[in-house]
Amino acid sequence: MSETVKLSLDEIRDLSLSILTKSGFGPDHAVAIADTLTTCQIDDCQSHGLFRLFMCADTIKAGQIDGHVEPVLEPSDNAVVRVNAQGGMSLLAFEKALPVLIEKTRTHGIAAMAINRCFHFSALWPEVERLSSAGLAAMAMVPSHSWVAPAGGTRGSLGTNPLAFSWPRRGKDPFTFDFATSAFARGEIELYRRAGKPLPEGVAIDKYGNPTTDPQAAMDGAMLTFGSYKGSALSIMIELLAGPLIDDLTSLESMEYADGAGGAPYHGEILLAFDPAQFSGGRVDENDARAERLFTDITDQGARLPSQRRFAARARNTERGYVEIAKTLHGDLQALAEQAQAR
Template identity: 55%
Template sequence: MTQAIEYISFEEARALSLELLTLAGFSKGHAETIAASVLKAQQDECHSHGLYRLMGCVKTLQVGKVDPNAEPTVDTETPGIVRVNSHYGYSLMGFHAGLPHFIEKTKKQGVAAMAINNCFHFSALWPEVEALADAGLVSFAVTPSHCWVAPAGGTKPSFGTNPFAFGWPRAGKHPFIFDFATSASARGEIELHRRAGKPIPLGWAIDAEGNPTTDAEAALNGAMLTFGGHKGSALSAMVELLAGPLINDMMSSESMEFDDGAGVTPCHGELLIALDPQSFLGASMTESMGRAEKLFSSITDQGARLPSQRRYEARDRNKDKGLPVQAALLVDLRAMLAELKAAVPA
């Protein structure tokens, strides 16, 4: 079944998001950074990380997990490292608080890392590496999630969806960006299939008995699978280690324990590493970055597509049309907003 799409203006979507988040109890800073993230994803037609995520944000707050007023603190004392403590708020304010220091350290030293700790993380990683690419930096980012994904050859979850993202700046063009889960699909994609009553592709998940399934509900109650078999499984383990023990934060299994059955947004950490091409290349900067462009041309000249190309095309297409939103989701969001309004004392 195909879901009906309704276009709404960016201003209407922003107002809906901010009002919903504010009434739920989020501070101005959290409401604005969350809204900015989901609106950007919605414009790019990244539905699994768009306005749909507002419902999870509100639920996480309502069950008392996330701190809606948490103010991140930034530690820049260690050379080459920016540490951000989000104090159990959402990660987005922490990222933006640490970003200027992160960029400064990277450009000064050639390479730097930023660890964001004690944060609830729901957003895609591509906006973060895209922000770094806009600053002229090469970067990658990793984060775990909840323990939903079985290792290759197993039937029980050991990993999170464990995404990683990479960004490469391009002069005068959209940056080269990829961002994908090490699971065969994002958790949000399965949830969207469940909401729509659609089967999922075979190979995304297994049911609670370890059998392959195309039923989204059975998948959510069973285990997701890694992409590429043992290769995706090894990469998923890498993400667990880099964004867990290395930065002294929770792995996916520990995040699941912390959730304690609430079924809300994962709480864990995020690691970002950035490199400054100018520091590496000096006078050969223009020549070397031009060689990268030859690689990209060799891909597109034969009709192949660069990662994120569809997102960029959607972004440009929707600048004038507005934001395409599933009509059923708009109904749910407006109903949630009405409930929050009704709960406000007269």
């Protein structure tokens, strides 16, 4: 990062709240979104921090989203909590259903949350880490837009379909990962295009289905999944579990729904949560030790656990009480705050 600006943790949250409120989000949505952006920014997760305020403002400006709509929890006596975001952003729906998911997981041992009819722009790791903070293991999946070709295919059918997982570690940062099943992030291709740099081999095809390293040809064509046919199979599983299983859109349908409009995609999300106490017959300490031994065996050989850079940033930024963001981003955010005000 070249020139940076220091923002305290309160300043991040206040700036976010201010922009969201001025853009047209009601207080409940603004708080849910600002809290998540702050969580990401504390971890120096630039792609899903304050930067996402532009997408939030765009989505509401395009008239796609109701900034005040209240998510509706559907009552259930089974192990599935369904929450209808009613065309709002996903995060308030998640917040509303989270206590129910935790309670259901502790009751049933395993439980799921289905978020329906939501606009979605956020990283999944803050959500699975809310569950691991409560001592539960958790998995989350979402579709996106059909930018990604299946293995052996010639055009986009699948979303970038991230999978996130978090495992609680007492007194330590959790074991967490959150990765796209596409070989490359959509936003990265755009960065390569702007920089005039060729893409790595094996991440994209052009509109004729041929391999390409040209970013523009990739944008006009499709991305590939990571890990060839295995990554492709995993991505299809995510389409099914976070789409048709929960009565919500596939990435193909989400793309059609957006019909070329920018902003956040509209679809569903699924989270699974697991209570180690119930699964292990109460032997949590012995099994925590078993998991820790695996983590130690991995780090002792010089390999890194996922998310270590993020946790290091969290520790550093929390300790010093501020984060650094690019001065250009800060300037753009201030301009956004003024524009939103003027609207």
